Every structure is written in C-alpha cells, then in structure tokens.
Amino acid sequence: MSERVDTSSREPVALAPAIGQTPNRARILARLRSRPTARGAAIMLAILVAAALFAPFLAPQDPYDLAALSIFDNRLAPGAQSMDGAVYWLGTDSQGRDMLSAILYGLRISLVVGLSATAAAATIGTLMGLLAAYVGGLVETAIMRVVDFILGFPTILVALILLSAIGRGVDKVILAIVIVQWAQYARIMRGSVLVETRKEYVEAARNFAIPGWRIMLVHLLPNALAPILVVATVQVASAIMLESTLSFLGVGVPITEPSLGLLIASGFEYLLSGEYWISFFPGLALVVLVFSINLVGDRLRESIDPRRR
Amino acid sequence: MTLFILRRAIQSVFVLLAVSIVVFFAVYAIGDPVELLVSPDTSAAEREVMIRRLGLDLPIWRQYLVFLGNLAQGDLGTSFVHGVPAVELILQRLPATLELVVLSLVIAVSIGLPLGMIAGLAPETRTARTIMTGSIFGYSLPAFWQGMMLIFVFAVFLNWAPAAGRGDTVSLLGIEVSFLTADGWSHLILPAINLALPNLALVLRLAASGTAEARLQDYVKYARAKGVRRGRIVRRHILRNILVPVVTVIGVEFGSLIAYSTITETVFAWPGMGKLLIDSVYQLDRPVVVAYVMIATFIFVSVNLLVDLAYAVLDPRVELEKGAS
Numbered sequence: 001m002s003e004r005v006d007t008s009s010r011e012p013v014a015l016a017p018a019i020g021q022t023p024n025r026a027r028i029l030a031r032l033r034s035r036p037t038a039r040g041a042a043i044m045l046a047i048l049v050a051a052a053l054f055a056p057f058l059a060p061q062d063p064y065d066l067a068a069l070s071i072f073d074n075r076l077a078p079g080a081q082s083m084d085g086a087v088y089w090l091g092t093d094s095q096g097r098d099m100l101s102a103i104l105y106g107l108r109i110s111l112v113v114g115l116s117a118t119a120a121a122a123t124i125g126t127l128m129g130l131l132a133a134y135v136g137g138l139v140e141t142a143i144m145r146v147v148d149f150i151l152g153f154p155t156i157l158v159a160l161i162l163l164s165a166i167g168r169g170v171d172k173v174i175l176a177i178v179i180v181q182w183a184q185y186a187r188i189m190r191g192s193v194l195v196e197t198r199k200e201y202v203e204a205a206r207n208f209a210i211p212g213w214r215i216m217l218v219h220l221l222p223n224a225l226a227p228i229l230v231v232a233t234v235q236v237a238s239a240i241m242l243e244s245t246l247s248f249l250g251v252g253v254p255i256t257e258p259s260l261g262l263l264i265a266s267g268f269e270y271l272l273s274g275e276y277w278i279s280f281f282p283g284l285a286l287v288v289l290v291f292s293i294n295l296v297g298d299r300l301r302e303s304i305d306p307r308r309r
Numbered sequence: 310m311t312l313f314i315l316r317r318a319i320q321s322v323f324v325l326l327a328v329s330i331v332v333f334f335a336v337y338a339i340g341d342p343v344e345l346l347v348s349p350d351t352s353a354a355e356r357e358v359m360i361r362r363l364g365l366d367l368p369i370w371r372q373y374l375v376f377l378g379n380l381a382q383g384d385l386g387t388s389f390v391h392g393v394p395a396v397e398l399i400l401q402r403l404p405a406t407l408e409l410v411v412l413s414l415v416i417a418v419s420i421g422l423p424l425g426m427i428a429g430l431a432p433e434t435r436t437a438r439t440i441m442t443g444s445i446f447g448y449s450l451p452a453f454w455q456g457m458m459l460i461f462v463f464a465v466f467l468n469w470a471p472a473a474g475r476g477d478t479v480s481l482l483g484i485e486v487s488f489l490t491a492d493g494w495s496h497l498i499l500p501a502i503n504l505a506l507p508n509l510a511l512v513l514r515l516a517a518s519g520t521a522e523a524r525l526q527d528y529v530k531y532a533r534a535k536g537v538r539r540g541r542i543v544r545r546h547i548l549r550n551i552l553v554p555v556v557t558v559i560g561v562e563f564g565s566l567i568a569y570s571t572i573t574e575t576v577f578a579w580p581g582m583g584k585l586l587i588d589s590v591y592q593l594d595r596p597v598v599v600a601y602v603m604i605a606t607f608i609f610v611s612v613n614l615l616v617d618l619a620y621a622v623l624d625p626r627v628e629l630e631k632g633a634s
Contacts, residue, residue, distance in 0.1 A: 037442060149327060152609065154565035156572070161602065164590040165335040241451050245572060248453045249587060264454050268576075271461050272472060280461075283454035291449035298445055 041295035048289050052107035059101035064258055078277050091277040093266060099277060103285045105258035110289060113170065114240035117177035121239075122232045124178065125185025126221070132186065133193035134216050143186065150183040159242060163251040173252050177239045184235070185228055192224040226304060233297035237290045244286055260286045314614070321610040325603065329380070332602045333373050336595050363389065376599075385603060386596030390589070395600035399582050403604075405475060406581035408488060409573065410566045412497060413504035414559060421512030422555065426543065428513070429520025441517060447510030452569065456503040456576035463499060470495050473578035500577040504570060508562050515558055519551030526550075553620060560616030564609035 051058060078091040078099075091099050132143040150158065159176040166172050196202065197220065205215050246252030247261030255262060260282045267278025343360055351359075360366050364375055379386065385396045428437040464472035476496035478485040487493025523529060524547065532542050571583030578584070582601060589597035 149324070152324070152613075153606075154568035156565075157568040157602070157605065160571070160586075160590070161332060161335055161598070164598070237449065241449075244451055245453060248451075249572070249575065251590065261451075261453075264451075264457070268457060271457055272465055274465055276461055279454070279457055283451065283458070286451055286454065287449060290451070291446055294445050294449050295442070 035299050037295060038299035041292040041299075044288060045292040045296060048107060048285075048292070049111065051104055052111050055101075055104035055108055059098075059104045061098040061101040063097045063102040063105055064256070078281075091281075093263070093278045099263075099281050102258055102263055103260065103282050106260040106263055106282060107285060107289065109170065109253060109257060109259050110240045110243060110286070113174055113177070113243040114236045117174045117181065117239045117243075118232055118236045120174070121178045121181035121235065122185050122228060125182035126189045126225075126228055128182065129186040129189025129191075130193055130216050130221060130224070133190040134197065134212065134220065140190075144190065147183040147186050150180065151187065155180040155238075155242060156245065159246055160249065160251060163246060168251060168254045170253055170257060173243050173246060176246070177242055180242075181235055181239065185231065188227050188231055189224060192227055193220055196220050196224050230297065230301045230304060233300055234294060237293040237297065240286070240293075241290055314618075317614050317617070321614070324610055325606055328606045329377070329599075329603060330373070332599055333376060334369065336598050337369055337372070380603075385600035388589075388594055388597050390592050390594045390597075395596045396604070398597060399585065399600055399604055402580060402582040402585050404485060405487075405579060406567060406570050406574070406583060408486060408497065409500055409504060409570055409579060409581060410563065412488070412501040413566065414508065414563065416501060416505040417508035417512050418555070418559065421509040422516050425513040425516025426520045426547070426551075429517040430524060430543070430547075432517070432521045437517075440513070444510040444513045444517075447513075448507045450506060452503060452507065452572045453576055455506060456500070456573060459499050459503055460576070470499050472499075475580055500573050500579050503576065504566060504573045507569075508558075508566070511558060511562070512555060515554050516551055519554055520547055523547045523550045556619050557616055560612050560619070563612050564605070567605055567608060 056062070093099060093102065128143050128147075132140040158180045162176045162179060163172060166175070202215060202219060205219050210219075243252055244259065244261030244264070247259040248265045250265070253259040253262060263282040264279045264286075267275070267280075267282075271279050343356065343363075343365065364372055367375070376386065383396070384394065387393065388395050388398055391398060424440055428440040431437055460472045463469045474496060475487055476490070476492040478487045478490070478493060487497055529542060529546050532546055537546075568583070570579075570581055571586055573579065574581045574584040575587055582604075586598065586601045588594075589601070
C-alpha cells in the first residue's frame with residue numbers, strides 16, 4: 001500500500017510529456033488520423049454519443065413511461081411485432097419495454113455519469129497533485145498519504161462499500177466514482193509537476209515574485225496537463241464500466257432510472273432459458289462504447305508518447 | 310531485510326487501523342439492522358433487550374472502541390444474520406474464492422505472457438497490432454456481462470459446463486477444494502475464465518511493452534552479436550527482465566481479484582467470500598461487511614509485502630532498505 005521498490009521509473013516515461021519538447025498539437029492529430037482503428041473508433045464513438053443525445057427523438061418508445069408499455073408485448077424476440085404493429089428490432093424485456101429505446105436511454109446515463117465523474121475527479125485530482133508538488137512539506141505528505149490509501153484498494157470494493165452506506169442514486173454513483181478516481185490524477189499530476197518545477201521558466205517566474213497561486217495555475221498547470229488528458233480519456237471508460245457494474249450489483253442507479261447495468265441484470269434470469277436479447281444487446285452497446293473510448297485513448301497515448309515519434 | 314519487514318509490518322498496522330475507522334463509520338451509516346432482525350410483532354421490551362444485546366444502544370464511538378477491544382482478541386464480531394462469528398463465516402468461504410483467484414491468475418499469465426512477448430518482439434507487425442487491439446477489447450468487456458455471455462454460450466447453448474455453483478468438493482487437509490474432482494473442474498473453469506480476462510489483457514500489455522523495451526537494450530544486442538540462439542535470448546535475457554513488472558502486477562492484482570471476485574461469484578452463484586459480501590450488504594449484516602474489509606485489507610497488505618520481497622529475488626539490483634525509506 002505504501003512505497004513500492006523503485007520500478008516506477010518505467011511508468012512515468014510512458015506518461016510524462018516529452019520533456020523539453022512539448023508535443024506539437026497538429027502533429028499529434030495527424031498521427032491520430034493516420035491510424036484506421038483510431039478513426040473507426042472515433043466515428044463509432046461519435047455515433048453513440050449522438051444516439052444518446054438525441055435518444056428522445058430516435059427512440060420508438062419512452063421506455064420509462066409506464067403508460068407507454070404494454071405488458072402483452074413482454075419478452076418478444078428481436079424483430080417481433082407489437083400489438084399495435086410496430087417492430088421491436090431488438091426485442092422487449094419482461095415488462096414489454098422496447099430494448100432499443102431502453103438502450104438509447106441507458107447510454108445517456110452512462111455518458112452523463114462517465115463524463116461528469118471524470119470531469120470532477122480530474123479537476124480535484126489535478127489541483128491536489130499540483131498543490132502537493134508545489135507546496136511540498138506537510139501538505140504534500142498529507143495529500144499523498146490519502147492518495148496511497150485510496151489507491152491501495154480495488155475501486156470496486158471502495159465504491160461498493162461507500163454506496164451501500166449512502167444509498168442508490170445517479171448523483172451518489174458519481175460521488176463514489178469521484179472519490180475512488182481523483183487519487184489517480186493527483187499522483188500523476190504530482191509526478192509531472194515535480195518535473196516541471198525544476199525548469200528555468202518556473203525559476204524565472206519565482207524571481208519575478210509572481211504569486212505562488214499564479215505560478216501554479218498559469219505556468220505549471222498548462223505545461224503538466226498532457227498526461228492528465230490521456231488518463232482522463234481512459235477514466236471515462238472505466239467510470240462508465242464502474243457505474244454499470246455497481247448498478248448490476250444493485251447498489252448503483254435506482255431501478256426507476258435507465259441504466260445499461262440494470263437492463264443487463266434484469267435479463268439474467270431469462271438468459272438461462274435462452275432468451276438472450278434482454279442482456280445481450282445492452283451489454284453489446286456498453287462494450288462498443290467502452291471499447292471505442294479505450295481505443296481512442298490508447299492511440300492518443302501512443303501519439304503523445306515521445307518514444308514512438 | 311529484517312528491519313525492512315519490521316518497518317513494513319508497523320506501517321501495515323496503521324493502514325489496518327485507518328481502514329477499520331473508515332469502514333466502521335461508513336458501514337454504520339447503513340440502515341437500522343434491528344428492523345430486519347426482529348419480527349414486527351415483538352414487544353418494545355424485547356426490542357430493547359435485542360438492541361442492548363447487540364450493543365447498538367451505545368454511541369457509535371463507544372461501539373468502535375468495543376469493536377477494537379474485540380479485534381485485539383481476534384474477534385471481529387458476530388454475524389447478525391447467521392449468528393456465528395463473522396471471521397469463521399468468511400474463512401469458511403475463503404478457499405472457494407482463493408481457488409478461483411489462483412486459477413484465473415494462472416490462466417492470465419500462461420496466455421497473456423507469451424502473447425505479449427510475441428507482440429513485443431515485433432511491435433510493428435500486423436500480428437502484434439491485432440494482439441494489442443484485442444487486449445484493449447479484453448479489458449473493455451464488463452466482467453458481469455462477459456460472464457453472462459460465457460454462461461449463455463457454454464452452459465445454455467453448448468451445454469459444456471454448468472452455469473452455477475461449485476460442484477463436488479473433496480477435503481484436502483480439512484479444506485474443501487474442488488480442483489481435485491472432474492465435476493469441480495467443470496464448475497470452476499467458466500468463472501475462472503471470467504475473472505481472468507481483464508488480467509490477461511493487463512499481463513499481455515505489460516509483457517509487450519517490457520519486451521519491446523528490452524529487445525533494444527545493449528545486452529540483447531550483445532548477446533545477438535555473440536551468436537546466442539534466439540530462443541535463449543528470449544528466455545534468458547528478455548523474459549527474466551520483464552518478470553519484475555509482471556510479478557508486481559500479479560501481486561497487486563491478487564488483492565483486487567479477491568475484491569473483483571464479488572462480481573464473478575454473483576454471476577456464477579459461486580459460494581465464495583465475494584458472494585457473502587454482497588449478500589451481507591443487502592441484509593445489512595454490518596459485522597460481516599466490516600470483517601470482510603478487514604480480512605481483505607490484511608490480505609492486500611501481506612501480498613504487497615511479499616511482492617516487494619519477491620523483487621529482491623528476481624532482480625538482484627533492487628535494494629529493499631532504500632525502497633522502504
């Protein structure tokens with residue numbers, strides 16, 4: 001849980017921005033575009049985000065309006081027709097809910113949770129890491145001890161215990177994810193600020209008697225931000241995955257809200273009798289979403305990594 | 310060495326104390342267990358007796374001190390639901406979880422390491438790209454869904470392996486194990502694969518980046534110039550050097566796998582300690598939840614220490630005393 005023996009020299013190399021040679025944005029984007037998988041993943045991601053954004057217009061049915069559901073249409077196979085003639089392309093669940101509509105609404109929750117949790121965790125973590133590295137001393141020790149403590153535990157366990165204490169809800173899931181994720185940013189930020197503070201421009205800023213907060217926010221922050229952005233991309237994916245897992249386990253989003261994890265869980269009992277679609281399609285949507293975010297994140301990391309230029 | 314272990318042991322005690330405080334107070338915010346334990350028609354007097362017997366009438370900090378006092382004697386409390394000591398309940402379930410975790414690590418390393426080395430030896434080839442993209446797919450699969458799909462394909466559709474439960478066990482040195490019976494294996498294999506996949510991807514990526522790095526080092530070039538056979542270079546010069554990060558990950562992941570097994574055990578109805586944790590959370594069985602976290606933390610801390618000691622064996626350049634300061 002505490003300090004590892006020094007093998008850490010491996011990791012920062014991959015994450016630290018090119019020291020002394022700030023990566024050129026145009027070149028990074030060009031490299032990113034030249035990768036067919038990255039392009040495919042980015043397009044896929046754009047489609048999913050658009051689908052989630054326009055879900056109320058695209059979805060054939062409002063899956064959480066109980067009046068719109070017909071119990072007579074329950075557990076219909078993909079492609080089956082409803083009582084009033086509409087086609088359920090991805091089938092229906094045990095309450096007669098159109099799976100396609102439920103998935104579109106579920107993607108909204110996934111993205112809201114993933115993006116807002118990541119934004120909050122990245123902001124808090126970045127500021128904490130900056131503070132720890134720049135101020136040093138007791139502040140640094142205190143912050144980094146807490147970071148070590150949090151990172152010493154598997155995220156799922158911390159989030160599970162936390163949510164069982166504070167109860168279910170979208171806001172609470174976001175809170176739990178922020179609590180488990182901010183520490184990671186703090187550790188990375190501290191590392192990259194420690195490298196930056198030794199550079200001459202910081203020395204120069206100090207000699208001009210520029211106030212500490214200004215050096216931190218205006219001089220250090222932009223220069224140490226690159227690795228944070230790469231990690232944040234991947235963390236969006238892991239936040240989405242964590243939300244669905246917690247909802248699946250029954251401690252995440254309440255059943256009145258659309259969540260892919262809940263949809264998958266609700267199909268579990270029918271899976272054993274061969275009615276695969278209730279669990280399969282929401283899971284597929286989740287996988288494609290997470291996979292495309294991770295692919296984009298991975299290619300982004302490769303493009304920024306100075307060793308692969 | 311001794312000093313290092315001693316210092317780490319003292320640190321570990323503090324970690325355990327901190328965890329006990331956090332978890333104790335977090336868990337005690339969960340609803341009122343008395344409501345669940347007494348039937349609605351119990352008289353108010355009987356309720357009082359019940360509350361007093363469970364120690365729930367004391368203020369929370371007093372409850373914590375009582376808990377600490379009992380902890381010092383190795384007692385982590387008695388399960389509200391089962392009425393037996395929580396430690397006993399968890400230790401009973403521990404072998405089932407360990408079996409799953411160990412097998413899944415074996416799967417992850419025996420497939421991930423060679424695939425990663427193949428990708429790392431020729432990083433720009435199509436094979437390597439496919440393997441690396443595949444590994445991203447591997448850790449993009451949500452464990453619970455991936456397990457359900459394993460059940461659907463191999464248990465429901467192909468009917469090759471059972472969908473749930475632990476199957477036949479045999480007693481080995483007083484511990485029930487399932488890896489000695491054919492039925493046990495058939496029950497074990499799907500959950501183990503389920504738990505292994507994310508780590509397989511992780512080991513693979515580590516092995517690939519380690520190999521790609523080691524391949525360009527001077528000692529490898531020298532060995533090649535000397536005319537050492539390729540197989541020997543890979544085994545003696547590259548493999549040995551990438552083992553350090555891989556061992557770290559196995560060690561650290563061993564702890565998280567115990568936690569992540571909650572998902573696998575829920576999906577496959579595997580009677581391990583993860584399933585017990587989820588059930589206890591639902592039933593508001595506070596002592597079991599607290600005891601689980603304490604035991605899990607103890608396992609993490611011990612494994613981390615073992616990992617650091619393993620470095621010294623694998624990599625003679627590592628100095629433990631320096632690492633501890």
